[in-house]
Amino acid sequence: MNSNDRSIIGLVMVAHGLVHTYELSIPIFMTVWLAEFGVSEAVLGSLVGTGYFLFGVGALPGGVLVDRFGARRLIAGCLAGMGGAFVLLGWAPDVWAVAGALVLWGAAASVYHPAGLSLISTGVRQRGRGLAWHGIAGNVGIAGGPLITALLLLAFDWSVVAWMLAVPALGGTALALRASFDERAAVRPDADESEAPASSPVGLRAFGARTATLFTVSFAVVFGAAALSGLYYRGVLTFLPDLLTPLVTIDLPIDVEAGRYVYAGLLMVGVFGQYVGGRLTERGAPERGLAGAFAGLSVVALCFLPVSQTGTVGLLAASVVLGFALFVIQPLYQATVAEYSPAEARGLSYGYTYLAVFGVGALGAALAGALLQYAGQFLLFSVLAGTAGLGAGLSAWLALRRPSVDAVSEAS
Template sequence: MDDNDRSIVGFVMVGHAMVHTYELSIPILMTIWLLEFSTTAAMLGVAATVGYGLFGIGALPGGLLVDRFGSRTLISACLAGMGLSFLALSLASGVVGVTIALALWGIAASIYHPAGLTLISNGVEERGRGFAYHGMAGNVGIAGGPLLTAVLLLAFDWRVAAAILAVPALLAAVIGMRIQFDPTAAVEVTDGGRTREIPTSLAEFGSETRRLFTLGFLLVFVVVAFNGLYYRGVLTFLPDLLGDFLTAAVGDVRPGFFDPDSPVAAEFDLSQYLYAALLSVGIGGQYLGGRLTDAIEPDRGLIIMLSLLTVIALLFVPAAQAGLWGLLVISFILGFVLFAMQPLTQATIAKYSRPESRGFSFGYTYLAIFGIGALGAAIVGTTLTYASVSALFVVLASFSALGGLFAVALVTRS
């Protein structure tokens, strides 16, 4: 990579890691809010759905803003907006305040993916390596966000922890506006100097959407939407569920090097570290999913992974109740398979979309996975409040099973 490539890739790696750090810090904080505000999982599920929903819904208008104002400006605005939203979160006095702060985060974060992917596509000559490093940084944020939040909660009140989390994004926003790079350095190299015109009116937008949504792409859209429901539903409340299962398996565990009466010992929650470990295992799943895209047709790979997710959901509660080892094994398998889906999903989207509409298709993908998928938090939260944990995992299994059936229809149609 030359200096321009390194500058761009470094910038988007920071942005991608920050987006997912905040995204996955929210479930950790929710375990505190359940007690802090004496609320229900259903209410917090709705609050999370608002933020996560806007995170997905904003991807399409975010893409149009990128074409109007440029990736650098939009990524910096995204970083600043996320930082300010977490400062607002630190001041929230109840569930309404939390919901407003999460909504602000969702609006700001929704800009990132179309902006970051556009910047890599147009500015990085070694595009493949750029996307690879970009994805790795996102995985670091996915695994590191819960871990960092859990560590901060050992030493600080959750409000102080949220304020501290805001600082890196605000600093990155300032640096992003000052760093030097050419955002279009690779356009002529990779695209023959041609750039694709974007819709400039609602009529053109509708026409482009109709061209994109062939029957094949429509089936892909439905499959990834069900996967998004599963993804958001299981990850949002998993820290709290893991805490219950761990307590049943091994009791209340505190490391021996903590004073039992110290504030640190009082805040220590082993389930938060198990949650971070589960997400770290997902990095290996990403690698396997990427290798599978070279070995089999990606849409057939989706059938395999969705079938595995269905089995995992149905076995999770019996395995977790069997003891500590059962809980650890089923948790790590879940983390591995859940993230192995992602490369297969992206490859399937590319297979069923036209090259000149690839960016547009990925915009709709984020709408499905993060927008429609955000409803998973509300559905799971409501199930957890009014039914049982076993019913919750049956609901998750239904998401993946339905997604798998549509994936079968996709392959059969092909």
């Protein structure tokens, strides 16, 4: 990697890690909020899901802004906004104020993925490796956020923990403001590194025209696959700490909810999934890997509860497999988006992608809460298996259609 690649990857690794530190600390806080505020799983899942929904919905205007103003500024604003939202979270006196703070967090965090992934796809020449390192950093945050939160909750009130978690965002904001690199080096190899990203047309008419150009049949299928991935991701992770705790039979030296630590370990395994997924994108059409990853998630959902209920060894084995499978898929759909979108609309394409992943996917939190309250764990995991199976079918369709698409591209 050259110096430009390293500068970009360094920034997006910091930002991506912090985004997911905050995102996945929320389910740990939920184990406290359920008891402190006396709300049901369905109600809390819906309120938290509102913040997660905005995390996704805001990605679309975020993608438009990336194409207009460039990624670095938006990443800086994202980090500053997330830190401020967690400061407000620490002051929340009731569950409604918690929901309001999480809405603010979702708005700030929503711009990261279109900004960060657009920056990698247009600025980093070794895109597969860039996606792999980006994913690894995200999983460090995904696992580290819950682990750090769980450990801090042993010594501090949850509001104090929220304030403590806000601090790292300030350093990240300073890093983003001082960063300097060519955002389009991978698509304009001869561009002057000091040149600013080209502006794109603005207004509803221009937005509609760019959207119409972007949404080919194939990109619409990619959008659907991304939405299914988001539903699975949010559906399985939101209440997982509570689901794991009764299954843990290990005696710990302190009185804690042991499921929090198994949950954090499961997420840390995702580091290896992200790396493998990123490298797989360099070994051929990413749609094929995406279809296989979805199929694996379907099998994992069907087997997770039966295997985890066999004892500690089964629980740990099932958690390792789930952690790997859940995150190997992410670089694969990120690379697939890049295959089916033009470089000049890359921010918009990732905006739509994360509208699907985290916007539509936010429904998974409310769905999981409702299924757990009214139907039970086995129906939840059965629904998740069907969701992943549909994703495998859409991805397989893309993979089968790829040869004809490539032939048309070569002819033109």
